[in-house]
Amino acid sequence: MLSGKTGMWLAVVVLLAVQLVQVVTVLHRESLTFDEEDHMYAGYRMWKNHDYGLNPEHPPLVKLLATLPVLREKLWVPPLKGIYFKGEAYLGGRDWLEHNDGSSQRLVFRMRLAATVLAIALSLLIFFVGRAWFGTVAALVALTLAVFDPNLLAHSGLVTTDLGAAFFFLAAIYAFYRYVERPALLRLLIAGAVAGLLLATKHSGILFAPTLLLLMGWEIAVAPRGARARLGLRLAAAFALIVAVGVGILWAFYGFRYAARPAGLRLIPTLSAYSESLTPLQKGAIAWMARLHLLPESYLFGMVDVRVFARIFSTYVLGRWYPHGVWWYFLAVLMIKTTLGLMALLCLAVFAMVTGKLGKWQERDRMRPLMYLLLPGALYLAIAMINGLNIGVRHILPLYPLAAILAGAGVAALATRSRRWMWVCMALIAAHIASALSVFPNSLAYANEAWGGAWNAHRFLNDSNVDWGRQLYQVKEWEDRHAGEECWFAYTVRPFIHPETYGIHCHILPNGLGGSGPEAVPSIVHGSVLLSAGEVDGSIWPSQEMNPYRAFQRMKPDEEIDYGVLVYQGDVHMEAAGGLSRAFLSQDKLQAHHLPEALALAEEAVELSPGQLYPEWSLGDAAAALGKKEEARTAYQAAIVAAKKLDLQRQAEYTAEIEASVRKL
Numbered sequence: 187m188l189s190g191k192t193g194m195w196l197a198v199v200v201l202l203a204v205q206l207v208q209v210v211t212v213l214h215r216e217s218l219t220f221d222e223e224d225h226m227y228a229g230y231r232m233w234k235n236h237d238y239g240l241n242p243e244h245p246p247l248v249k250l251l252a253t254l255p256v257l258r259e260k261l262w263v264p265p266l267k268g269i270y271f272k273g274e275a276y277l278g279g280r281d282w283l284e285h286n287d288g289s290s291q292r293l294v295f296r297m298r299l300a301a302t303v304l305a306i307a308l309s310l311l312i313f314f315v316g317r318a319w320f321g322t323v324a325a326l327v328a329l330t331l332a333v334f335d336p337n338l339l340a341h342s343g344l345v346t347t348d349l350g351a352a353f354f355f356l357a358a359i360y361a362f363y364r365y366v367e368r369p370a371l372l373r374l375l376i377a378g379a380v381a382g383l384l385l386a387t388k389h390s391g392i393l394f395a396p397t398l399l400l401l402m403g404w405e406i407a408v409a410p411r412g413a414r415a416r417l418g419l420r421l422a423a424a425f426a427l428i429v430a431v432g433v434g435i436l437w438a439f440y441g442f443r444y445a446a447r448p449a450g451l452r453l454i455p456t457l458s459a460y461s462e463s464l465t466p467l468q469k470g471a472i473a474w475m476a477r478l479h480l481l482p483e484s485y486l487f488g489m490v491d492v493r494v495f496a497r498i499f500s501t502y503v504l505g506r507w508y509p510h511g512v513w514w515y516f517l518a519v520l521m522i523k524t525t526l527g528l529m530a531l532l533c534l535a536v537f538a539m540v541t542g543k544l545g546k547w548q549e550r551d552r553m554r555p556l557m558y559l560l561l562p563g564a565l566y567l568a569i570a571m572i573n574g575l576n577i578g579v580r581h582i583l584p585l586y587p588l589a590a591i592l593a594g595a596g597v598a599a600l601a602t603r604s605r606r607w608m609w610v611c612m613a614l615i616a617a618h619i620a621s622a623l624s625v626f627p628n629s630l631a632y633a634n635e636a637w638g639g640a641w642n643a644h645r646f647l648n649d650s651n652v653d654w655g656r657q658l659y660q661v662k663e664w665e666d667r668h669a670g671e672e673c674w675f676a677y678t679v680r681p682f683i684h685p686e687t688y689g690i691h692c693h694i695l696p697n698g699l700g701g702s703g704p705e706a707v708p709s710i711v712h713g714s715v716l717l718s719a720g721e722v723d724g725s726i727w728p729s730q731e732m733n734p735y736r737a738f739q740r741m742k743p744d745e746e747i748d749y750g751v752l753v754y755q756g757d758v759h760m761e762a763a764g765g766l767s768r769a770f771l772s773q774d775k776l777q778a779h780h781l782p783e784a785l786a787l788a789e790e791a792v793e794l795s796p797g798q799l800y801p802e803w804s805l806g807d808a809a810a811a812l813g814k815k816e817e818a819r820t821a822y823q824a825a826i827v828a829a830k831k832l833d834l835q836r837q838a839e840y841t842a843e844i845e846a847s848v849r850k851l
Contacts, residue, residue: 227279328594382435509833511574527618535596578650672713698726765795
């Protein structure tokens with residue numbers, strides 16, 4: 187018979203082994219997701235060239251960790267293009283991986299496996315924190331919930347910053363807890379170092395500062411009256427030291443160099459130019475920190491990028507498209523993406539707290555672990571809700587380790603008191619596992635049963651909740667099964683990832699990121715049309731009015747490939763996409779100075795899609811280039827009418843640009 191301690195560690199090892207098998211399975215079958223080539227390429231250039239300007243929107247830690255396994259490889263590196271920083275990183279990353287790795291993803295897998303270290307570390311941390319705070323039963327339950335959680339699993343091996351942020355956020359909370367529990371300089375320095383690692387992982391790491399202040403406020407509030415002033419002074423000094431050590435660690439990841447790029451290279455655009463769209467207060471704060479070199483230039487640039495994109499990103503939630511963020515987005519995401527089993531277990535944990543089975547409010551030491559779960563989680567969610575960047579559950583991933591530990595605590599408090607509670611808790615844990623496995627290995631697209639499961643996920647959410655690239659191997663298998671059939675494919679992440687690299691030969695449909703093929707799309711496709719879910723719902727397009735695939739929102743697909751690529755077969759009407767493709771081709775001909783061809787294509791575009799922004803605009807440009815001023819003016823006016831149907835921000839941008847063209851006539 188195994189002793190209790192031996193059995194505990196055996197259970198931990200088995201659970202971690204199960205986790206590793208799941209992660210490796212997912213990593214082997216998924217093509218590159220949207221951001222990975224960007225992170226991988228930037229990390230490699232950081233090691234080789236000390237260039238922190240390719241991917242400044244994210245700090246270096248995960249990128250440096252992931253690219254460690256490929257540093258000994260003699261890899262071809264594309265020449266720098268000297269273009270907008272995101273284009274430089276995404277297109278450079280695409281070319282770098284296509285040239286060195288192709289569709290084999292040999293290098294990709296090695297980099298993903300290095301990133302998996304953070305996932306295993308997070309699971310171990312969840313176990314150790316749960317055990318320290320609530321005991322062995324709670325720790326094992328928390329570990330089980332985390333190992334099978336579809337959201338944690340979906341991001342566990344990806345070379346992105348989200349899983350790393352979840353790990354270091356929990357680690358920073360626990361490190362500070364250990365200091366508060368038994369103050370010592372070494373523990374305080376460890377807390378500062380972990381906070382620095384969090385800052386070096388993701389820009390949301392700065393949320394740890396208000397989290398610390400909130401926890402300190404609670405500590406002071408529940409301390410004896412006579413001790414509050416002294417405790418407040420000590421915690422204020424501790425906060426200052428944590429910030430100092432954390433910022434020092436952050437600087438170390440940038441080589442203690444302020445400039446984002448090596449000598450001779452510069453950020454495009456500059457930090458000051460990129461800050462222009464911020465509020466005066468935000469712009470002033472960035473300029474002040476830049477002038478004093480309080481933080482590395484690359485890190486400041488990333489802080490600006492977060493605000494810029496929070497302002498311009500659209501939102502798709504509950505089947506509706508919004509041109510801006512909505513405050514309740516993450517509440518809806520949690521209700522859809524969290525298993526029903528975990529939600530029920532969290533309700534039981536709340537019940538255990540209310541009834542005093544999970545500590546009494548007047549018992550400060552027993553309540554401290556609960557407060558170190560609830561207060562950081564509530565603050566993180568509240569800030570995410572007002573941030574406006576609504577592109578996926580991954581932005582609130584740090585909530586899931588906290589939820590697993592809290593649920594484990596509730597199970598330990600209830601199941602150890604009553605056999606009836608034990609069976610209830612076991613059933614809910616089993617439901618959590620079964621629900622997660624029902625969608626495995628497509629964990630990214632998970633939606634719980636109340637919303638119809640993964641098959642329906644794209645009807646309610648998108649972006650990295652469902653469709654983030656990743657399905658190209660499966661699309662290739664689909665194409666092989668339909669050899670000889672005509673197919674057209676709109677892939678969300680083109681042109682940053684080319685389906686052709688994976689052996690896919692479908693004709694290219696235009697997509698929301700500007701990827702378009704060399705062929706004009708026929709008005710009717712006799713065969714199959716494959717659309718990424720993000721193309722159908724329009725979440726990747728500047729506006730729903732500009733989405734040529736809106737008609738497909740009312741159609742049921744004939745097939746779904748990995749819950750993210752929708753297949754429509756038969757005689758499929760494609761007039762809107764046909765008009766858009768001709769508008770894009772007209773612009774290409776215009777740039778090549780093939781003016782008659784540009785005009786002919788633009789006229790065909792308007793014939794197929796009258797009154798649509800891009801076709802009318804392209805006709806105006808082509809007619810103007812040929813000196814046909816009246817035709818150009820008419821087309822431009824039609825384009826302005828189309829632009830005024832958009833949301834106010836995009837309406838102003840497009841209208842101003844078109845009116846400038848009219849004035850040149």
